[in-house]
Amino acid sequence: MQFDPKIADLKKQIENYSREELLWFNGYLSGLLAQNQIKTSSELEVLLKKNNLKPSLKPVILYASETGNSKKLAFELSKLLKQNEIQTKVFDLATYKIKDLEKESYVVFICSTQGEGEAPLSAQGFFTDLEKETLDIKDLKYSIVGLGDTSYPLFCKAAQDLDDLMKKQSAKSQTALLKLDVDYKQQANEWFLELVALFLEQSQDEKQIDDKSLVSLKENDKQSKPDHVKTFYKGKLLHKVILNDRGSNKKTYHIELATFEDIEYHPGDALGVYAKNNHSLLQSLADSLGDKKRYLELESLNVKGLSGRVLTNILEYLQIKTNQTRIDLIDLLQLYTPLVRSIDFDKIISLLNPISPRLYSIASSLHNQENQIDLTVGLVEFENQGIPKKGMCSCYLSELEIGQEFMFYIHKNQDFYLPDDSKDIIMIGPGTGIAPFRGFLQERDQRGVKARNWLFFGEQHFVSDFYYQTEIQQWLETQVLTRLDTAFSRDQKHKIYVQDRLKENAKELWKWIQSGAVIYLCGQKSGMSEDVESTLVQIIMDNQGVNQLEAKEYLEQMFLNGQYKKDVY
Amino acid sequence: MSKDKLSHVETIKTQSDGLRGTLSQSLVDNHTGNVRPDDEALIKFHGMYVQDDRDRRQERAEKKLDKLYSFMIRLRIPGGVISAKQWQAIHEVSELYGTGVLKITTRQTIQLHGLLKHQLSDTIQGFLTAKLDAIAACGDVNRNVICSSHPQVSPVFEQIHNYADKISEMLLPKTQSYYEIWIDNQKIYDRSVESDPLYQDRYLPRKFKIAIAIPPTNDVDVFANDIGLIAIVENDQLIGFNLAIGGGLSTTHGNKDTYSRLATVIGFCSSESDILKLIYHVLTIQRDYGNRSDRKLARLKYTLDKMGVENFVKELEKRAAVELKAAKSYTFTERNDRYGWQQAHDNKWYYTLFVENGVVRYAPEQVHLVISNYSSTLSRISFL
Numbered sequence: 001m002q003f004d005p006k007i008a009d010l011k012k013q014i015e016n017y018s019r020e021e022l023l024w025f026n027g028y029l030s031g032l033l034a035q036n037q038i039k040t041s042s043e044l045e046v047l048l049k050k051n052n053l054k055p056s057l058k059p060v061i062l063y064a065s066e067t068g069n070s071k072k073l074a075f076e077l078s079k080l081l082k083q084n085e086i087q088t089k090v091f092d093l094a095t096y097k098i099k100d101l102e103k104e105s106y107v108v109f110i111c112s113t114q115g116e117g118e119a120p121l122s123a124q125g126f127f128t129d130l131e132k133e134t135l136d137i138k139d140l141k142y143s144i145v146g147l148g149d150t151s152y153p154l155f156c157k158a159a160q161d162l163d164d165l166m167k168k169q170s171a172k173s174q175t176a177l178l179k180l181d182v183d184y185k186q187q188a189n190e191w192f193l194e195l196v197a198l199f200l201e202q203s204q205d206e207k208q209i210d211d212k213s214l215v216s217l218k219e220n221d222k223q224s225k226p227d228h229v230k231t232f233y234k235g236k237l238l239h240k241v242i243l244n245d246r247g248s249n250k251k252t253y254h255i256e257l258a259t260f261e262d263i264e265y266h267p268g269d270a271l272g273v274y275a276k277n278n279h280s281l282l283q284s285l286a287d288s289l290g291d292k293k294r295y296l297e298l299e300s301l302n303v304k305g306l307s308g309r310v311l312t313n314i315l316e317y318l319q320i321k322t323n324q325t326r327i328d329l330i331d332l333l334q335l336y337t338p339l340v341r342s343i344d345f346d347k348i349i350s351l352l353n354p355i356s357p358r359l360y361s362i363a364s365s366l367h368n369q370e371n372q373i374d375l376t377v378g379l380v381e382f383e384n385q386g387i388p389k390k391g392m393c394s395c396y397l398s399e400l401e402i403g404q405e406f407m408f409y410i411h412k413n414q415d416f417y418l419p420d421d422s423k424d425i426i427m428i429g430p431g432t433g434i435a436p437f438r439g440f441l442q443e444r445d446q447r448g449v450k451a452r453n454w455l456f457f458g459e460q461h462f463v464s465d466f467y468y469q470t471e472i473q474q475w476l477e478t479q480v481l482t483r484l485d486t487a488f489s490r491d492q493k494h495k496i497y498v499q500d501r502l503k504e505n506a507k508e509l510w511k512w513i514q515s516g517a518v519i520y521l522c523g524q525k526s527g528m529s530e531d532v533e534s535t536l537v538q539i540i541m542d543n544q545g546v547n548q549l550e551a552k553e554y555l556e557q558m559f560l561n562g563q564y565k566k567d568v569y
Numbered sequence: 570m571s572k573d574k575l576s577h578v579e580t581i582k583t584q585s586d587g588l589r590g591t592l593s594q595s596l597v598d599n600h601t602g603n604v605r606p607d608d609e610a611l612i613k614f615h616g617m618y619v620q621d622d623r624d625r626r627q628e629r630a631e632k633k634l635d636k637l638y639s640f641m642i643r644l645r646i647p648g649g650v651i652s653a654k655q656w657q658a659i660h661e662v663s664e665l666y667g668t669g670v671l672k673i674t675t676r677q678t679i680q681l682h683g684l685l686k687h688q689l690s691d692t693i694q695g696f697l698t699a700k701l702d703a704i705a706a707c708g709d710v711n712r713n714v715i716c717s718s719h720p721q722v723s724p725v726f727e728q729i730h731n732y733a734d735k736i737s738e739m740l741l742p743k744t745q746s747y748y749e750i751w752i753d754n755q756k757i758y759d760r761s762v763e764s765d766p767l768y769q770d771r772y773l774p775r776k777f778k779i780a781i782a783i784p785p786t787n788d789v790d791v792f793a794n795d796i797g798l799i800a801i802v803e804n805d806q807l808i809g810f811n812l813a814i815g816g817g818l819s820t821t822h823g824n825k826d827t828y829s830r831l832a833t834v835i836g837f838c839s840s841e842s843d844i845l846k847l848i849y850h851v852l853t854i855q856r857d858y859g860n861r862s863d864r865k866l867a868r869l870k871y872t873l874d875k876m877g878v879e880n881f882v883k884e885l886e887k888r889a890a891v892e893l894k895a896a897k898s899y900t901f902t903e904r905n906d907r908y909g910w911q912q913a914h915d916n917k918w919y920y921t922l923f924v925e926n927g928v929v930r931y932a933p934e935q936v937h938l939v940i941s942n943y944s945s946t947l948s949r950i951s952f953l
């Protein structure tokens with residue numbers, strides 16, 4: 001291939017493009033590539049035949065998931081395999097023993113990417129072990145499906161890392177690494193069907209393939225083409241207010257932004273926001289790097305909370321050591337500059353990643369107001385080595401001025417949409433978790449939906465932290481909101497949380513669930529969502545008369561069939 | 570026309586099922602810091618009223634927060650005397666649930682401000698463990714009975730003081746709703762013990778104040794009360810009380826029909842049981858003849874002037890079956906408080922503290938320490 005003229009061509013094409021446009025194209029191209037990587041079924045067939053897949057093949061599906069997408073796919077694949085009488089098992093990488101890989105013959109990994117190109121937290125142990133241990137898996141065959149989002153600079157990085165690690169262990173890759181963007185469902189299903197078809201063809205006793213179901217599934221899926229086009233929009237800050245009253249420990253912003261065009265979204269979707277670095281920070285940073293004038297080059301690069309690979313690389317380049325696992329570049333330089341002769345600005349830039357977008361649940365409904373999107377943003381504040389710090393994007397949003405413009409995209413979140421109008425819903429949304437439910441209630445209010453709506457809200461103090469209190473009062477008055485339960489943790493001697501309210505209302509809750517109500521959980525993942533979930537398990541145990549394991553499976557089933565929906569972070 | 574129509578509060582009272590209303594539901598309304606509108610009137614009978622901070626309305630509305638509602642709770646402390654232990658308990662409660670600030674009022678009681686709705690039950694239960702309550706501290710009933718509190722003034726001081734307790738006790742509403750709502754958490758009381766011949770289901774048309782003065786000191790402002798008792802002491806013996814009725818200084822700005830009035834002395838009575846009967850029936854007359862359509866004209870002074878003093882006294886003597894004697898002479902020579910160390914009639918010393926605006930702030934190292942160090946010897950605290 002003649003690359004140089006093509007690159008010159010390309011450079012010319014894109015020289016006037018903004019960063020956001022470039023990012024968009026980056027995603028677009030990755031999408032195209034991802035599509036090209038799927039082998040056609042005949043290619044797969046050849047591949048599998050060549051490798052002489054045993055008829056007794058019992059593929060194992062291993063998933064690594066943060067928000068449940070990979071997990072759902074794993075179970076869909078398992079269902080499909082079982083329908084076609086292929087035995088299989090599904091495991092979460094979080095609990096899978098790495099040594100067991102030596103006993104498997106074929107594994108299908110389904111793995112998402114989180115953070116800044118990292119594996120989901122629960123699977124990081126597995127990744128570390130795979131890197132450290134020497135396994136006897138020369139004969140192990142594997143396929144990897146990566147879930148990711150082209151809005152992020154390191155698209156499907158974890159799946160890529162997994163592939164590299166497996167190759168290093170000499171395992172046999174059977175299919176090209178499949179990288180899927182946010183609209184992964186159709187592509188994944190197509191790929192699964194091909195996988196199944198080929199597993200089946202390998203079957204010795206030539207079982208009748210249940211062609212009908214396969215065909216029908218295929219037909220369903222072929223209806224729409226995957227659409228990788230991600231649109232970036234411009235928004236303008238209309239209004240912001242801290243929802244907390246004086247004396248609160250929190251700063252949670254209600255943010256209203258105006259859009260310049262009609263933007264299609266549904267309550268449940270999130271807004272992806274790209275933060276920019278604060279200029280005065282950049283100036284001192286550029287100064288430390290030896291060239292104050294070039295500070296704008298750092299505007300969209302992540303210079304805060306460096307960790308993992310980026311941190312390792314920078315430490316290596318600067319030849320310094322720290323036992324901190326997360327540190328801002330400016331702190332790093334201030335601590336260690338004296339030891340370094342000269343720093344190459346370009347080198348540092350090449351070691352940094354672009355700022356990843358952050359997601360914020362949309363807290364409004366299009367039905368309520370056109371060309372306006374509301375968010376509920378909790379300002380993240382913490383300390384690092386005694387220095388007070390603020391979260392990158394929450395701080396950026398909180399400091400936006402009225403009229404200031406910024407870029408965003410809509411992160412579709414179909415798995416967290418309202419059910420059809422006949423269904424009751426139970427919304428559990430403490431803290432900023434209330435955001436999507438404000439959208440839900442606006443939507444159901446506007447459309448005059450008759451089904452019942454039950455909200456669980458919690459924060460620290462009734463007086464200062466009751467987000468959207470007056471709106472909630474209106475919804476109660478007009479009976480849009482059927483029930484409200486609140487838990488203000490610090491208003492009494494003992495702490496009370498939403499899960500305690502769930503417990504108190506277990507009987508009634510169970511009635512709602514039995515009549516088909518859909519449970520929505522949104523908000524903090526660590527702590528809150530785990531506690532709520534174990535309470536739900538307890539409620540199932542008590543009311544269904546089953547043991548803990550069965551209750552967990554019950555909830556799992558509710559999650560997989562969409563009666564229990566989560567959006568936790 | 571509208572003069573004859575009962576005011577809305579009257580309907581709320583008669584339909585309140587012994588001052589219960591929907592208070593129990595109001596307490597579990599988790600979307601608001603207020604109680605339901607009708608309960609705002611009823612909660613006064615339980616010693617509380619609701620306020621909202623007007624200065625914060627606008628700002629909170631922008632934050633999509635409801636008004637900042639808080640409650641004041643006022644204790645019933647007949648004669649204004651509490652023990653050191655009770656004082657300490659009040660402090661503890663105010664630190665736990667209130668703003669940590671106590672307010673000593675001109676009616677010899679203590680108020681806590683800034684309580685949130687969800688703290689009310691705990692507050693009341695905290696008080697109850699120190700044998701304190703807030704029953705009838707506000708509302709259209711007999712309020713806290715006040716009494717001269719300088720032990721110095723008379724050797725029969727204790728005896729006179731006991732009247733405050735007895736009167737207060739006699740004029741308490743019979744409903745057990747206070748305990749039902751705030752303490753026993755929905756335990757249902759037998760309504761038959763609640764029949765209330767004094768207040769019936771109507772209570773009084775307006776608040777009602779009683780004060781006891783021991784000449785020569787009129788520190789309680791005895792003529793500014795609906796009923797004023799003036800102790801007549803001869804040779805260190807309490808021989809009875811002059812009875813004064815119909816006092817009240819408040820007027821409504823811009824309402825010409827309202828006026829302030831000093832209580833009229835209507836006679837003397839010596840026996841305790843007669844005194845109590847007379848007081849009781851001043852209330853029944855006010856209950857039956859007081860204005861229930863215009864709350865601004867509902868205090869006893871208007872009822873008295875409407876009936877005429879003579880008619881009123883006739884009706885009172887009939888109802889109480891007691892004949893009033895001619896008033897005894899007495900002289901009030903002072904109205905002020907005596908601060909600092911004072912010696913009482915029994916030669917013991919006591920100390921009168923000046924508390925600016927009656928506001929006592931929590932200062933752990935001061936008030937508290939003193940009281941806990943000396944609580945074994947400190948016999949009681951009373952309020953001027």
Ligand SMILES: Cc1cc2nc3c(=O)[nH]c(=O)nc-3n(C[C@H](O)[C@H](O)[C@H](O)COP(=O)(O)OP(=O)(O)OC[C@H]3O[C@@H](n4cnc5c(N)ncnc54)[C@H](O)[C@@H]3O)c2cc1C
Pocket residue numbers: 270304305306326327328358359360361362376377378379380381382383384389390391392393394395432433435567568569
């Ligand atoms: C689907 C989804 C929906 C969401 N919806 C909402 C919503 O509605 N409202 C909302 O408020 N949030 C929401 N979030 C969370 C939001 O996306 C961000 O994660 C959050 O605002 C924090 O981002 P940040 O850039 O402010 O903080 P970051 O800068 O990313 O910091 C996050 C954390 O990283 C650590 N860290 C960062 N820098 C350092 C350092 N120098 N040293 C040590 N530690 C460091 C700290 O622990 C810090 O708390 C949602 C997330 C998801 C995934």
Ligand SMILES: Cc1cc2nc3c(=O)[nH]c(=O)nc-3n(C[C@H](O)[C@H](O)[C@H](O)COP(=O)(O)O)c2cc1C
Pocket residue numbers: 064065066067068069070071111112113114115116117118120147148149150152153154155156157182356359
């Ligand atoms: C906070 C956050 C960070 C993410 N970072 C990346 C990333 O760096 N690269 C990427 O390809 N996808 C990234 N994603 C997208 C997820 O991989 C994608 O949403 C995936 O469908 C999640 O699958 P899961 O639910 O199984 O975890 C990120 C998502 C979130 C919420």
